[in-house]
Amino acid sequence: MHPGPYPIDDDVVRRLIAGRFPQWAGLAVERVTSGGTVNAVYRLGEGMVVRLPLGEGGAQDVVREREWLPRLAGRLPVPVPEVLGAGEPAEGYPWPWAVYRWLVGETPVEGELGEPVLLAQDLAGFVAAMRCVTLPGAPRAHRGGPLASLDASTRAAIEELRGIPQEGVDCDAAVAVWEEGLRAPGWDGPPVWLHADVMPGNLLVEGGRLASVIDFGCMGVGDPACDLFPAWNLLPADAREVFREALGVDDAAWSRGRARTLSQALIALPYYRRTNRAMAHNARYVIRAVLHEG
Secondary structure (H helix, E strand, O other): OOOOOOOHHHHHHHHHHHHHOOOHOOEEEOOOOOOOOOEEEEEEEOOOEEEEOOOOHHHHHHHHHHHHHHHHHOOOOOOOOOOOEEEEEEEEOOOOOOEOOOOEEEOOOOOOOOHHHHHHHHHHHHHHHHHHHHOOOOOOOOOOOOOHHHHHHHHHHHHHHOOHHHOOOOOOHHHHHHHHHHHOOOOOOOOOOEEOOOHHHHEEEEEEEEEEEOOOOOOEEEEEEHHHHHHHHHHHHHHHHHHHHHOOOOOHHHHHHHHHHHHHHHHHHHHHHOOOOHHHHHHHHHHHHHHHOO
């Protein structure tokens, strides 16, 4: 977890709900287990979920979702969170929060996919649909800017991992992949809509197929290579190629996407290795997938 998360518990959530949405005050409140680090998630009754930022950095993510999810929903091939209520600071809690409709499904686990090829096709369909959105006034995606903006933090993470030999990261190979991405031609087209955080924890599946995509707090426009993350953070090699072919990804975008995904994992591993098992596990999976590819 990030340092100093706001101390949210069941009682805080009940008070917030009772004050803002008295019609839901009698519903059961239950913390949802999550590897996420930005929001606390609580189930509200049978059909709703409450998301509350754990820190100031996540507050604008909720505001962004409340504004843009209603506009995106009808343009995407799978369900996305439906905003049912907009909460405001109260009861000592300092940031905006929101109530959404509960979405059914399970979080996919890398290496344990039931229908990886079909899931790859579904993910490509979602990414392609995001790219086709033409809503005006779009915010800049949290990720999606020039790859070079990540250079200092990526190299610092690699050097930190050199000092953690028990993780077994081939740091020279990581540098080579990173520098290949930096050399690749940048995106020279108009920025496109991105989810910008297509991690396994932000996907729900049923029967091995993509059931919904959640947590749009990083969404906005930018380099389409940013939404290639599932190729390495979730899909096995054969499904990875299906995903690439379905999206028609050229070599430059593939190189940028691979470098971005690796960068995120390299930064996450030393940060979360002792504090967030899910994040660290996925970071190790990504590093293996990228460095062993091809």
